[in-house]
Each structure stands twice: as C-alpha cells, then as structure tokens.
Amino acid sequence: MHFLKIIGAFTLQFRDLNVFIFRDSFHRLTMTEYKLEVTTGDRQYAGTWDHIFITLFGTEGQSERTELDNFGIDFATGTTGNYTISTNLSLGKLLLVKVEKDPALILPEDEWYFSKIVVTTPEGEAILFPCYRWISRGELVELRGGRALKAFEEDHPMLIDHRKQELIHSKSFYQWTTLAEGLNHISSFKNVSDLPAEVRFSKSKSTEVGNVKRETGIELILKGLLGSKEQWESIDDMKNIFRWKKTTMSEYVAEHWKDDDFYGSQFLNGVNPNVIKRCSELPPNFPVTEKMVKPFLEEKSSLKKELKKGNIFLYDQKKMDGIPARAYHGEPLHVTPGLCLLYVNPENKLMPIAIQLHQQPAELNPIFLPSDLETDWLLAKMFIRNADAMDHQSVHHLMKTHFLAEVFTVAALRSFSVIHPLYKLLFPHFRYTLHINTASRISIFGPDGSLNTSSLGYEGLMELMRRAFSETTYSSLCLPENIIARGLESIPNFYYRDDGLKLWNIINSFVKAVVGYYYPSDSEVRKDTELQEWISEIFTHGFLGNTASGFPASFHTVEEVIKFITMLIFTVTGQHAAVNNGQFDYYSWVPNGTRLLRKPPPTTKGQSSMKTILETLPDVGETVSIAAIVWILTEKYTDTVLIGAYPEERFQEPAPKQMMKEFQAELSDLSEAISTRNLQLEIPYTYLNPTEIENSIAI
Ligand code: FE2
16 A cells, blocks of 8 residues: 555656646747748849748648748848747758748739748757749749758658659759750750749849840941941951940050061960960971071071970961851852961060961962061961961850850759759859850850851851860860970960969869868768769760760769869869950950951962952951950959859858858969069950959850
8 A cells, every 4th residue: 555655656746747847848849939031132123022931841840831921021132031930849850941932912923032041940050041043923942951961961751852853853954955966965945034043144134235235236336337248448447346345455456466476475365375285396287497487586596496495386277177168148268277386486475487378288378477478477367367266266165165064064953952062062153154055055156146157157167166076185174284285384474374273273272172071082972973973964965975085974082073173163264264254355356366257368479468458357247246246245244253252152061161261362362463463564464363253154
C-alpha cells in the first residue's frame, strides 16, 4: 500500500511536470514567429502593387500561405519591408520559401523585381533566400536558402527531390539547338520575348539601347546619310558623320590612320590583339628579300639578323583563303588572305614592312612595301585591315567571347541547382548574355543582320568561323599560354598583354580561394555530379566533343576546375572588354578598318590614286551604318555591373563575401596602376582597366 502510494505520488508529480512542460511549450509554440525582411530591387519599375503571398516549408511542417501586407505601400522600388509569419508549431529546419504573386484587382500586369528575403527563425538564425529576378502575375517561385550545397551534401528528402525537379525543369526550359554545322551549339530561344525573366535585360537597359538606336538613326537620316548610295568625295567628309559622337581616340584614329607606327600598334593594343605571332623564319610562300626591307630596318642590320633577334612578327590571314565573298551589284567582292610582316624598330615601335595580299606568290601578287606609291601601300594595308575586321568581329568577338559565354551559361543553367556554390559564383558572370546574343543573332549576325553587309557576307563569315572553330584550343583561351605560344612575352608596349596577365592573375587568385573553399579535395570534384555534367555539356555542345581541342570533358582535380573557371571569368570580362570596348574608337573612322571594300585589291604597283581609295571604300550609306553599329555596341548604359562587383547577395556564408572584397581591392589597385601608366602614353590603353570592364557579356 505504502509502495503504491509512493508510485502514485511519483506518477502524479510526473504528470504535473508533463502538464507544465506541455503548457510551457504550447505557450511558446503559439508564439512561434518568423521575421521576414523582403527586399524589392532598385532597378526601374522594380516595385509592384500586386499581392504577394509567402509559405515557409521546414523539416517539421509548413506555414499558412500568408499575404505580406503592412500598413502603407508594400514592395516599392529599392525598399525592404519587414513582415511576420506566425505558426502554431516550429517548422524545424527551414528548407524552402514559396513566393506567389497574385494580381491587384483590375490593374494591368505589374511585374515585380524580387531581390531577396531574409528569414529569421524563432531560434534566431537568419537565413538568406536570394531570388534576383522578375516575377510575373500568377507566377510561383520556390527559393532555396542558406549555405551553398553540392548535390551530394543534401540530406533532406524534400530538398533532394526538389533539387531533382528543379533540374528537370531547367533542362526542359533551357535547351540546345544548332547554329550551323561545325559550330558550337546555342540556346534554343529565337526571340528575346521568349527569354525567361531571370536572364532578360532590365527595362532601363532595353529602353536605353532602343533610344541610342533611334537617336543615331535620326541624326543620320536628317543628314541624308543613311541609305545614301553616293560615293564619298573626300576622306575628310567622313569627319562630319556624327556631330556629337566622338571619343578622344576616334579623333586620334581619324588623324593617324595612315601612319605606319599607328597601324602596327593596333596589332598590340587595338580591338584585335589576338593575331600576330613572332616569326623566326619566313614562310616559304612569302618571299620577302633582304633588299626589299633593308631600308626599313636598323642601319647595318638585316632581315636575317632581326628574325634571329626576335624582332620580326607575322600576321598570316591564310584562314581566309578560298572563302567566297558575297556578291555586290552582281559581282563578287574580294577578300584577301594576306600576309603582313612587322618589325619592332629601335624606337620600340611595331612597323609594317611588307605585305602580300594572297597566299601564293605570283607576278600579279606583288609584295607591297612602305616605299611604294603612298596609295598602293595604303590599299595593301586597308585590305589586311578589312580581313582583320571580319576576323575580329566574327571570330574573336562573337565566336570566342559571345558564343562561348552562351555555351557556359546554358550548360550552367541546365546543370546546376541554384543552391550550388558554382551557380552562385558564376551566374553574375552570365548576366544579360543570352539576351544580347539572342538579339544580335537577328540584328547583327543573322542572315539579314548588319554583318551581312561585310565583304564576306553571312555565309562567308559562317565559313570563317567554322574554320576558326576547328582550330580553337583550350590553351589559346588561357592568356598566359596564348602569349607564350605566339612568342609575345617580350614585345614592347604590349599593354593588352601587360594588363591582361595581371587581370588573369587577380581572377585566378579569387577563383582559387572560392573553389578551394567549396572543394577541399579532388574527391569532392569527382563526386560532384552537377559539376561533371556542366563540363560534359560544355565539351559536347561547346566543342562538339573535339578531344584534340584540349578542352576537358570532365574534371578530376580542384586545380583543373580553378583553371577552367579562371579562363571562363577572364573570357567574359577582360577578353570581351578588350575586343568589344574599342570598336567605336577604331572602327567609327571607317577607312581604318572597314569590313567592306568594294573594289578588287591592287595587283600591280603604281596604278592607284586617292580616287581608287575612295572607290574602294564603302559608299556613304554603308559607311554610316558601320559607324552607327559600333556606336551602339560601345555606348555606356546605366544598368552596368563592373567586374568584381557582386551587387546581388547570393552567398549566405561570410567566406566568399570576404573573398569578393579582396577581389575588388585587387582590381582597384590594378585600375590605379593602369590609370597612372596611361598618363605617360600618347595612346592610353584603357580597355582592360577594371573600371571599364563589365562583369559579363551584356552588349
Ligand atoms: Fe560584345
């Protein structure tokens, strides 16, 4: 009896304790609150009047679908609103945030640029859920938050399944298609209106690009220049194409385009610094003799000695050989697969000293020299520049930066979950690339685009790209290797190399830090299925499985990943800036580098005059169209993100944020050094100054 009493008393006490615990928990659980900070982007028209609903999902359950509605205006552009979601029970570890946008009554579509949401749990943990995209009416978005995770690090069945579904959806949305046989694959979007919200231009960028096109067109129409079939009466008349649109450099080019030292400098610091190579032995099909070039070499020196000293360089345009040019008024145009020999003189200037316009030496294929009749030499230089302008635009600009960036982008969007660390690292470097490429495939590079008016025309340029594509190697896209392979380690006054290598190293340190943080060992690389799928898609769709190119088909080590991502970021930032940003400077003065020449090249010496030059250059309408396009492509737009600026907060963890700060500090030091160096230069080299480089290919 006594024993039972004791038991009973204990039981009673235990029960009381239970009740107490239950009541206390109940009290706390009914008060469970999730604090939300919801940020609307600060871009034009980012805000919305529509209703926004949020549902939180955790390991222990989900919240009610709750409308975010404070007193006053919600979701105004550039604001952060604070909201609370209460739940009966703790949701456990927070997994997903579902965001829905319903229409405000009777109002028309009112897209919302939703930046991010930070949820502070009742346990006091603040979790970042990045979004950074437009959300349309009726759209539902599920956000992943917290620390970046590789697929094998997922431990919750709901997230494993969510990740699987996310990638199935991405693959159905972002698809590959072919551009042409023998070229890399591209995204299947035909028009920019088909593009999903996350990769579209901002409204301000679309408006500004449209305005520049209109303003440029109106000025040229008012002057009666656009569409004019007249021939220029004098070269100087071209100075009046644009009244206001000039740069210091474009004016310098107009004054100096005939000068040999300026001509040579463009192979180093112009818009196509990718083509010349050191020449230690003349190619057999370019029989330049000692006698021909002796007057242009250092006194008492010889071609043989200069070849040995490493002062001779060659631009060989053999890739152009045999590509049919387009028909023009019923006759084929002429594109020359020329050879240009260059010499670094004792003043450290790179001078053209001999030009042969066709590959096979022949009587009607003379070697032109600086001592020839001025207009003969000028014509020879113009034909070299003409082929170079087409090679630059289609191969080095479009194919090796724009199209390559598109391959990296589509493969990433199909392969990586948004929570993957490399998605977070790389997505800012893909900003607007799909949009500009989709648009330019119609207006610039399409069969009816502006490049179709070049001497090669659309079909010819496709063939040129096909030839260049088959020769493109991984090594050639890695600047340090590219410079060595071309023998340009010590050529003087090569600022593209000097600035580019410093930039490459800065990018490399940053990538090393971030990739090293997320991949502490090679085995992490090998078991990351999304990473392996990404590089496999790039290899298959970007390089058509060509093992001879040296591009990796899979990654085995952390080191390989670092090198590839360094190359990627350099290509879409510095390399694109180097081949894009100087287009107005160097091409708006059309005689300096025209993609269209109307007359055949000279075949004998002593027959030309300024009249021949004017007849060979494009007519008035063609000239102003070329100048207008390069203006649009190099205009400064307000919606620009510079290299290393990551205005969108995508990483939760402090380590990558700190690495970004260090990256920015190094870029800032480089910028200062370049600006200081440029003060000493007659022609400042600005294209690789980080203050001039965008974080992605966006134009
Ligand atoms: Fe570009």
